[in-house]
Amino acid sequence: MDLIEKRAPFISETLKGVGQIMLQENIWTGLLFLAGIFYDDITMGVAAILAAVVGTVTARVLKYDPAQISMGLYGFSATLVGVALTFHFRAEPVVWVMIIVGSAAAAVIQHFFIERKIPVFTLPFILVTWVLVFCLHHFTSIPAPVALVETSMFSNEVNDFTTSTNGFGEVIFQGSFLAGVIFMVAVFISNPVAALYGLAGSILGAWIALLFAEPITQVHIGLFSFNAVLCSIVFAGVKRKDGLLAFIACALAVLIDIYLLKADWDILTKAGGVLTFPFVLGTWLTLPIRRLFYQFSNENEG
Known part of the structure; x- marks a missing residue:
């Protein structure tokens, strides 16, 4: 784990971001979460990785606290946005665009509350997903994906x-x-x-x-x-x-x-x-x- 953090800090930050979905600052936890998602649905797995990367990159580009980025605090809400959108909609191009936009927005909202020391947990994911799902339902006719195996x-x-x-x-x-x-x-x-x-x-x-x-x-x-x-x-x-x-x-x-x-x-x-x-x-x-x-x-x- 220490080797990954030193030689590949971005990968470490991204995987910790996935692990933080259940409040775990752990690379292997994040990796296993991705494995479980990929096992159930490959599209969701790809969306989860994309969203986690976008959330982490957004935090880096906007120069948020490196210690907070290292903990994965800007990846978990973003990851959930990606999975949620591919859960509700077939993965058409506009959905992938919304995943990128939504993941970045989730990271920014997360930062807003972190700076004010307000524990909001997954609220950024909730707010962003509510808005995007409502808009996609209202302005598009993208159907739901093929149902996952029960x-x-x-x-x-x-x-x-x-x-x-x-x-x-x-x-x-x-x-x-x-x-x-x-x-x-x-x-x-x-x-x-x-x-x-x-x-x-x-x-x-x-x-x-x-x-x-x-x-x-x-x-x-x-x-x-x-x-x-x-x-x-x-x-x-x-x-x-x-x-x-x-x-x-x-x-x-x-x-x-x-x-x-x-x-x-x-x-x-x-x-x-x-x-x-x-x-x-x-x-x-x-x-x-x-x-x-x-x-x-x-x-x-x-």
């Missing part, structure tokens, strides 16, 4: 393990069981605690969705788990209060997700759906609680 074809049996790992896969729009496992392993390589938290969060997300009688097929493929996976990773830690915070964030994210889906707002549907907005909002609502927890702990210690 998750059920990768496994003849649905169980708690496949449901939980599918939550990892859906973070990056991947529906196969194997992609989910690859993503979970990728996080585990970087941070075993975060991977286990993510697994627990995915199961919790599915359980909450079942309590609200959400469609079982959607629950099994991870559509109510991926936001919970991200929330769990954010608050992963070895202290009991970390587990409680992760639980709160997961529960909030899933409930927000369910509410937005049941609201069935037409404009949200035309803009590409809820994406990772429940994760962002659930995390924002939990961060003040974390501050209170730590403030209370410090007062007791004092």
